[in-house]
Amino acid sequence: xxxxxxxxxxxxxxxxxxxxxxxxxxxxxxxxxxxxxxxxxxxxxxxxxxxxxxxxxxxxxxxxxxxxxxxxxxxxxxxxxxxxxxxxxxxxxxxxxxxxxxxxxxxxxxxxxxxxxxxxxxxxxxxxxxxxxxxxxxxxxxxxxxxxxxxxxxxxxxxxxxxxxxxxxxxxxxxxxxxxxxxxxxxxxxxxxxxxxxxxxxxxxxxxxxxxxxxxxxxxxxxxxxxxxxxxxxxxxxxxxxxxxxxxxxxxxxxxxxxxxxxxxxxxxxxxxxxxxxxxxxxxxxxxxxxxxxxxxxxxxxxxxxxxxxxxxxxxxxxxxxxxxxxxxxxxxxxxxxxxxxxxxxxxxxxxxxxxxxxxxxxxxxxxxxxxxxxxxxxxxxxxxxxxxxxxxxxxxxxxxxxxxxxxxxxxxxxxxxxxxxxxxxxxxxxxxxxxxxxxxxxxxxxxxxxxxxxxxxxxxxxxxxxxxxxxxxxxxxxxxxxxxxxxxxxxxxxxxxxxxxxxxxxxxxxxxxxxxxxxxxxxxxxxxxxxxxxxxxxxxxxxxxxxxxxxxxxxxxxxxxxxxxxxxxxxxxxxxxxxxxxxxxxxxxxxxxxxxxxxxxx
Amino acid sequence: xxxxxxxxxxxxxxxxxxxxxxxxxxxxxxxxxxxxxxxxxxxxxxxxxxxxxxxxxxxxxxxxxxxxxxxxxxxxxxxxxxxxxxxxxxxxxxxxxxxxxxxxxxxxxxxxxxxxxxxxxxxxxxxxxxxxxxxxxxxxxxxxxxxxxxxxxxxxxxxxxxxxxxxxxxxxxxxxxxxxxxxxxxxxxxxxxxxxxxx
Numbered sequence: 001x002x003x004x005x006x007x008x009x010x011x012x013x014x015x016x017x018x019x020x021x022x023x024x025x026x027x028x029x030x031x032x033x034x035x036x037x038x039x040x041x042x043x044x045x046x047x048x049x050x051x052x053x054x055x056x057x058x059x060x061x062x063x064x065x066x067x068x069x070x071x072x073x074x075x076x077x078x079x080x081x082x083x084x085x086x087x088x089x090x091x092x093x094x095x096x097x098x099x100x101x102x103x104x105x106x107x108x109x110x111x112x113x114x115x116x117x118x119x120x121x122x123x124x125x126x127x128x129x130x131x132x133x134x135x136x137x138x139x140x141x142x143x144x145x146x147x148x149x150x151x152x153x154x155x156x157x158x159x160x161x162x163x164x165x166x167x168x169x170x171x172x173x174x175x176x177x178x179x180x181x182x183x184x185x186x187x188x189x190x191x192x193x194x195x196x197x198x199x200x201x202x203x204x205x206x207x208x209x210x211x212x213x214x215x216x217x218x219x220x221x222x223x224x225x226x227x228x229x230x231x232x233x234x235x236x237x238x239x240x241x242x243x244x245x246x247x248x249x250x251x252x253x254x255x256x257x258x259x260x261x262x263x264x265x266x267x268x269x270x271x272x273x274x275x276x277x278x279x280x281x282x283x284x285x286x287x288x289x290x291x292x293x294x295x296x297x298x299x300x301x302x303x304x305x306x307x308x309x310x311x312x313x314x315x316x317x318x319x320x321x322x323x324x325x326x327x328x329x330x331x332x333x334x335x336x337x338x339x340x341x342x343x344x345x346x347x348x349x350x351x352x353x354x355x356x357x358x359x360x361x362x363x364x365x366x367x368x369x370x371x372x373x374x375x376x377x378x379x380x381x382x383x384x385x386x387x388x389x390x391x392x393x394x395x396x397x398x399x400x401x402x403x404x405x406x407x408x409x410x411x412x413x414x415x416x417x418x419x420x421x422x423x424x425x426x427x428x429x430x431x432x433x434x435x436x437x438x439x440x441x442x443x444x445x446x447x448x449x450x451x452x453x454x455x456x457x458x459x460x461x462x463x464x465x466x467x468x469x470x471x472x473x474x475x476x477x478x479x480x481x482x483x484x485x486x487x488x489x490x491x492x493x494x495x496x497x498x499x500x501x502x503x504x505x506x507x508x509x510x511x512x513x514x515x516x517x518x519x520x521x522x523x524x525x526x527x528x529x530x531x532x533x534x535x536x537x538x539x540x541x542x543x544x545x546x547x548x549x550x551x552x553x554x555x556x557x558x559x560x561x562x563x564x565x566x567x568x569x570x571x572x573x574x575x576x577x578x579x580x581x582x583x584x585x586x587x588x589x590x591x592x593x594x595x596x597x598x599x600x601x602x603x
Numbered sequence: 604x605x606x607x608x609x610x611x612x613x614x615x616x617x618x619x620x621x622x623x624x625x626x627x628x629x630x631x632x633x634x635x636x637x638x639x640x641x642x643x644x645x646x647x648x649x650x651x652x653x654x655x656x657x658x659x660x661x662x663x664x665x666x667x668x669x670x671x672x673x674x675x676x677x678x679x680x681x682x683x684x685x686x687x688x689x690x691x692x693x694x695x696x697x698x699x700x701x702x703x704x705x706x707x708x709x710x711x712x713x714x715x716x717x718x719x720x721x722x723x724x725x726x727x728x729x730x731x732x733x734x735x736x737x738x739x740x741x742x743x744x745x746x747x748x749x750x751x752x753x754x755x756x757x758x759x760x761x762x763x764x765x766x767x768x769x770x771x772x773x774x775x776x777x778x779x780x781x782x783x784x785x786x787x788x789x790x791x792x793x794x795x796x797x798x799x800x801x802x
Contacts, residue, residue, distance in 0.1 A: 197802050199799060212792065213792065
């Protein structure tokens with residue numbers, strides 16, 4: 001108890017010092033307090049379902065939940081920031097533009113689904129036609145920017161922001177590479193934030209997605225040309241593949257222009273489905289899958305907008321989405337979970353930050369989110385803690401965690417830092433390093449290939465722990481005179497000959513000594529019912545014998561080296577976790593993104 | 604858009620592909636361009652994708668009565684097709700004549716890559732110095748129909764992209780490769796269908 005008070009005092013002092021010196025860029029990363037920073041929590045919206053939105057204010061009254069494990073957004077609202085004048089583009093399966101609790105900019109919304117009558121395309125009816133068309137996007141939009149203080153429904157994080165819907169039918173396994181959709185996702189001149197709670201299906205394949213060139217170009221344009229050249233802030237869900245399916249296996253999340261968001265439950269611990277990854281920037285709150293007993297929730301997700309009346313997630317006789325206990329409102333659901341739910345919360349926080357300081361570049365936003373994040377789940381002795389849930393410090397002085405990134409988003413702290421920000425990042429410097437023609441043999445591992453871990457988390461942990469990696473091989477790239485004093489992001493490509501990347505552990509160690517694991521032994525699953533080369537039938541979700549070879553064009557993204565130096569020796573290590581197959585490390589290359597040391601500037 | 608000649612090419616290519624697939628199952632003779640990268644594709648021999656399926660009729664089921672849907676979405680149904688000699692012939696004929704049926708591929712050189720299919724369209728990146736009238740002239744001269752023209756704002760005066768209209772399937776892949784290899788443009792890639800989802 002005494003110790004907790006000392007920690008709180010330390011946090012207050014750090015904030016106070018930063019205020020005095022006026023350089024918010026030196027603010028310490030938040031520390032675990034065990035409670036929300038209640039001194040700022042004076043603003044409570046009058047929306048009837050606000051009390052169910054534990055991700056906004058977690059009182060700890062729900063059995064098993066932990067007080068203060070929330071966004072700490074009421075403090076930001078108390079400062080007067082609600083997202084006014086900010087446009088959040090929700091790229092999803094459509095948003096119900098006539099929803100009573102959403103402010104959708106219909107004129108600027110677009111339907112890229114083409115042949116789909118659902119979502120925003122249904123302008124004449126104002127309502128999607130199929131039962132759940134647009135339900136995902138409507139729920140996402142509500143978490144980011146449902147109208148607040150209107151005595152109706154729920155409260156969005158940026159409750160005075162506008163939502164713009166780009167219906168790409170992403171919920172329906174639709175075409176994502178459609179040019180117009182890509183252009184729309186990243187190029188709108190009216191967009192401030194782009195929310196992307198979508199991505200490759202979480203069904204296990206390692207290279208689930210190789211982001212295409214036109215998409216990458218489009219993302220580059222979004223950050224260089226969008227928002228009057230300050231950059232659209234693109235926020236992306238880490239994925240729901242669980243512990244064994246890293247966010248680094250998904251192409252979109254690895255791009256240096258995206259911010260990847262993981263999910264926490266109401267205890268402030270990794271949601272069981274949330275994918276860890278060294279590309280995860282910060283975490284917000286997705287909860288766990290809804291569970292009820294006798295009509296009462298026993299496990300919570302988030303509460304948000306749903307398609308009105310009986311369409312969408314919350315329809316008649318559909319427990320546990322129903323809201324009978326609080327007035328039978330079918331226009332809301334209490335069961336929106338996933339990194340899809342966590343991501344728009346961060347989009348909302350970004351909207352508050354941009355309202356507080358419109359001069360922020362998108363890289364400033366990324367840095368502020370990271371450096372003001374709270375070190376959640378900080379009890380190292382917690383029973384059941386997994387390897388990828390452990391905290392360590394990088395050489396830049398920040399706590400990092402594969403499951404949480406730099407920690408839980410702290411909206412009040414981020415907004416306050418944004419408001420007082422003077423450490424604007426200068427021109428981004430990009431440096432490349434490459435090694436090729438190596439042919440380094442990777443010694444075989446000793447674990448049995450038939451012991452491939454299963455999707456189930458507990459089984460995976462057992463088998464992962466027993467993975468007997470063979471001796472690792474290493475190679476070094478030395479970077480010199482890069483001009484980068486503080487790193488922002490690193491992209492890694494590897495040229496490895498091996499017929500199963502699911503057997504390999506690949507790590508990158510910075511000159512400062514921080515080691516980030518971009519791939520580790522893991523299973524892959526069939527995404528469709530197919531027959532293999534021997535005529536054996538496999539069902540969707542069955543475990544594959546091999547994840548397949550390593551795609552040398554694939555980019556692994558790493559954000560964990562933030563503020564470290566670029567110059568020095570970068571070391572890649574590769575180890576094989578299973579017997580029977582050997583391979584070679586043939587080539588690898590790095591792209592380092594960073595800047596010169598920040599010079600505080602006047603506002 | 605030269606549908607006839609591309610259809611003939613498609614037939615020949617697929618005949619070869621299916622003959623090979625009887626022995627090897629997976630076929631890696633296909634490729635596409637992603638920017639300046641040439642990317643191999645591996646054909647999934649037992650799957651077909653039908654885009655924009657009608658409620659009461661399926662080209663695939665009509666031609667291959669024992670085909671079974673393994674993935675059904677709003678815009679596409681993926682069918683598993685038993686690998687009999689008769690079915691391989693029927694698949695070849697179907698792909699040759701259908702406007703909305705595509706082979707299914709895996710990105711990369713093995714069956715483990717992400718699943719891709721071709722709903723139609725070639726995405727073309729034009730040289731910076733080209734304006735929209737030059738793009739339209741180029742399209743007309745080469746028999747291509749522009750489905751959509753997009754000017755990405757940027758530092759350059761123009762950065763034009765176009766979607767060239769094609770049928771679903773091999774026509775999209777062949778048209779993209781043909782345009783890319785002509786050297787007249789910066790790059791051309793097929794408009795891929797990918798298995799994305801909400802999180």
